[in-house]
Amino acid sequence: xxxxxxxxxxxxxxxxxxxxxxxxxxxxxxxxxxxxxxxxxxxxxxxxxxxxxxxxxxxxxxxxxxxxxxxxxxxxxxxxxxxxxxxxxxxxxxxxxxxxxxxxxxxxxxxxxxxxxxxxxxxxxxxxxxxxxxxxxxxxxxxxxxxxxxxxxxxxxxxxxxxxxxxxxxxxxxxxxxxxxxxxxxxxxxxxxxxxxxxxxxxxxxxxxxxxxxxxxxxxxxxxxxx
Numbered sequence: 258x259x260x261x262x263x264x265x266x267x268x269x270x271x272x273x274x275x276x277x278x279x280x281x282x283x284x285x286x287x288x289x290x291x292x293x294x295x296x297x298x299x300x301x302x303x304x305x306x307x308x309x310x311x312x313x314x315x316x317x318x319x320x321x322x323x324x325x326x327x328x329x330x331x332x333x334x335x336x337x338x339x340x341x342x343x344x345x346x347x348x349x350x351x352x353x354x355x356x357x358x359x360x361x362x363x364x365x366x367x368x369x370x371x372x373x374x375x376x377x378x379x380x381x382x383x384x385x386x387x388x389x390x391x392x393x394x395x396x397x398x399x400x401x402x403x404x405x406x407x408x409x410x411x412x413x414x415x416x417x418x419x420x421x422x423x424x425x426x427x428x429x430x431x432x433x434x435x436x437x438x439x440x441x442x443x444x445x446x447x448x449x450x451x452x453x454x455x456x457x458x459x460x461x462x463x464x465x466x467x468x469x470x471x472x473x474x475x476x477x478x479x480x481x482x483x484x
């Protein structure tokens with residue numbers, strides 16, 4: 258019986274602790290058992306700081322750096338400079354979403370292919386650089402899905418060299434250009450979104466480079482007849 262009452266009191270104490278008393282108002286800071294990062298050792302915007310000699314908390318950008326996705330035009334707008342499309346757009350067209358209505362489109366958008374200064378070998382090389390930085394760790398340098406992470410239990414990275422993945426009729430393996438772009442933008446499964454890290458133009462450059470990896474893999478499997 259003694260243990261019953263002790264258990265009863267213990268349960269009551271838990272309930273009271275969980276719901277608490279009505280309490281009273283106070284200007285003192287609350288007692289936080291789990292602060293959940295409410296208080297952080299950081300300098301807030303427009304705040305002063307004694308750490309720096311000028312007393313300002315906000316610092317100027319490092320000389321020579323640019324915000325991600327920003328590009329300095331080669332000439333002023335009054336001299337005919339075109340608006341840059343290398344940023345993080347939020348449009349609704351194929352260029353920005355990879356979709357045409359409710360369906361994924363295939364092929365690179367006209368904003369890429371129609372720009373003769375942009376759509377060159379350098380565009381593919383840019384895609385290779387961005388792929389190796391952001392994608393190869395999981396999908397592998399050759400796109401076979403066996404990147405570094407495969408050695409640590411992540412075995413679900415998509416294999417772009419699967420047989421038939423260049424054939425639109427093979428729905429199980431084929432990924433349209435727009436579908437690849439959409440996954441880069443929004444993520445899928447264990448893969449997170451890269452829409453905030455890779456500009457729209459660079460995402461299409463990666464798509465173009467992935468196609469070159471696929472074509473190269475298919476060409477390497479072709480056996481020429483003996484002469």
